[in-house]
Amino acid sequence: MLGELALTWTGRLSAPVLEKLLDLPEPQFTQIQTRRDIPVRMPDGVKLATDHFRPPGQDPLPAVIFRTPYDKQGIISQLWATLLARQGFQVIVQDTRGQFASEGKFDAFRQERADGLATAAWVREQPWCDGTLATAGPSYLGHTQWAVAPYIEPPLAAMCPAITTSNFTELFYPGGSFNLHNLLTWSAAVGSPEIPQAVRLLRANAHGKRVRRAMDHLPLADADNVAIGKPEPFWRTVTDHNDDDYWDEINHTAQLATLGTPVSMVTGWWDLLLVGQLRDYEELQKADCPRRITIGSWDHAKSIKTAIADSFSWLAAHLHGDASSTHRAPVRVYLQKAGQWLDFDHWPPKSSTPTPLYLQADHGLDWQAPQGDSAVDTFTYDPKNPTPVVGGPLLDARVSGQRDNASIESRSDVLVFTTSPLTKDLDLVGPVSASVYATTDSGQGDLFVRLCDVDRKGVSRNVTDGIVKLDGAAQSPVQVTMHPTGYRFARGHRLRVQVSGGAFPNHARNTGSGEPLATASRIVPIHFEIRHDEKHPSAVTLPVLHAS
Structure with a gap:
């Protein structure tokens, strides 16, 4: 998709062709007005470079704000703004502080609340704005929206945060590890x-x-x-x-409880921010905030096409009063390997049941809890040769997604547990987690759990995973939050669970020394014990979808 968009700006694709590609309505305008590099002064005097797009005319209109650290002259920003203007929207695109044409120093994530609120106030003061504001954009541009939406008065009329979260700290340090x-x-x-x-x-x-x-x-x-x-x-x-309160100010999740702004979200099962975005959706759901979410089979980059198209119908409904394209279920998800889109009224779906799948003494997996005592496995995690990982929810699309896990599962520092072949299709839609009785000799270590789909040929491909930093507790099971999923395990396939002490380089190696993350260099091997017997029922909990 990014390659297709790039062609537009070399003149090889026209706006009408892109509008068809994105399945957008016929444009209201074929010509638009553009002002570039307007210096918008912040309260401290720093000027942020801002572009202004609008349809022809002088009448005051609502404005849609995009704030980006990735260059407002970039392909995606220019495309999105131009197509919105052709649909009759007024658009503001701004380089964030310290990036590209804007002045100041870039302090990632921490500067966006103050600058975003000041920018919104400036837009509302302009004679071409009628005072109604909305926001849109993916990833970091989503963070710039969450940094403003809970605090701005009057509230935003709509927002479209895609492949993002209201709390990026969870991305930085998943389960206390380092991403x-x-x-x-x-x-x-x-x-x-x-x-x-x-x-x-x-x-x-x-x-x-x-x-x-x-x-x-x-x-x-x-x-x-x-x-x-x-x-x-x-x-x-x-x-x-990584272990202090420095990032607390970029966590806006608590404020979602009082948000009334209509929110439309887009994400993918392989997006690195999926856990946080679905948590955001649940918070909005509790608050009965107008909302919807679309989850495809995409990774971070491949979600953008749908995010662009999704924003048009949501903004049309809440800025232009055209709700013709918004009559759909609040939750729309793609069931991977089934080729189906499913609609639900609630997340997680009420038709999904959290169901434990237990690790067995014979390295099997079963829906029945294990019987007998003293089922224990041991392995050593060596930070000099950290347990590797393939695929997963990564920013780099060249190595993300599903991969063949054969090279990982053959290692002595990876435990593997597998079901018998399925006698019928098994559909999972919802959160996934693991509860594993894991201890180490030093109290140091990380616990990584991955669920895989083993096909009829024996190829094992990852479906979801999660990691947590151990806290030294010996009696309680370790709780691991894994990525939610929507996935069909086909009849004849097997489910497989990997348990290991790391997932390098997706997550930083645990050096075993207890030294600070930034400066740790001393390497200490970590010896693990994993128990999975009647008194220590280790399991993964899967969201089994029942037919309606």
Whole structure:
């Protein structure tokens, strides 16, 4: 999709063709008015570069605000704004502080509430704005929306936060671990904004290899130098503040309880922010806030096409009064491997039942709890040779998604538990979790649990996973939050659960030393015990969907 969008700006595709590609209504206008690089002054005097798109005329109109750290002149921002303007919307696109044409210093995530509120106030003061505001955009642009929506008065008329979350801290440190692959990939990208986009594309392969090599580096605080040849401020901050209150101010989840702004969300089962976005949806659901969500089979990048199209109908309903395209179920999800879209009124679906699948003494999996005592497995996690992982919810689409797990499951530091072949299709839609009796000799360590689909040929492909940093408790089972899923295990396939002490490089290795994340370099092997008997019923809990 990104390649298709790029063609637009080289003149090889026209706006009408893109409108058909996105299945948009016929445009109301074929010509639009554009003002570029308007200097919008913040309260501290810093000026943020802002572009203004609108249909022809001078009448005051509602305005849709996009705030981006990725260059307002980029393909996605320009495309989205232009197509919205052709549909009769007025659009503001702004470079965030310290990025591209805007002044100031970029302090990732922490600056967006103040700057977003100041920008909204400026827009409302303009003679071409009627005072009605909405927001849209994916990923970090979604964060800029959540940083404003709960606090702005009068409230926003609508918002369209896609592949995002109201609390990015959960992405940084899932289960108390460190999201190495995604965070270093992002830091390396935002750390060199001066490199033109065309040059980035030409150097993408070499850049990706450098970033991957940097993931092997210890101490982690210096991995940015290996990746891009210089310190990157966000990377230094995110590695240094993993266990304090530094990031509390970017967590806006608690404010969702009082939000009344209509919200439309788009995400994918393989998006790295899925856990947080679905938690946001549940908070809005509790508050009875007008809302909807669409979950496809996509990863982060592949969700953008649907996010663009979705925003048009939501904004038309709440800014133009045209609700013709909004008559659908609040929750629409794609059931992977079944080729079906399913509609629900609630998340999680009320027709899904959380059902434990137990680890057995013979390394099987069964819906019945284990019998007998002393079923225990041991393995050693060696940070010098950290347990690897393939696929998963990654920012880098070249390595994300489902992959063959054969090389992982053959290792001595990975426990594998497998069901018998299914006698009928098994559909899962909803949250997934694990409860595992795991201890280590030192109290240090991470616990990684992955659910896989083993086909009739024996190929094992990952479906969902999760990780948690151990707290040293020996008596209670370790609770692991895994990514939600919508997935069909076909008749004749088997379910498989992996249990290990890490998932490198998706998550940073646990060095076993107890040293601070940023500076840890001493390596200490970690010896694990995993119990799964009658007194220690370790299990994964699956959202089994029952036919209506």
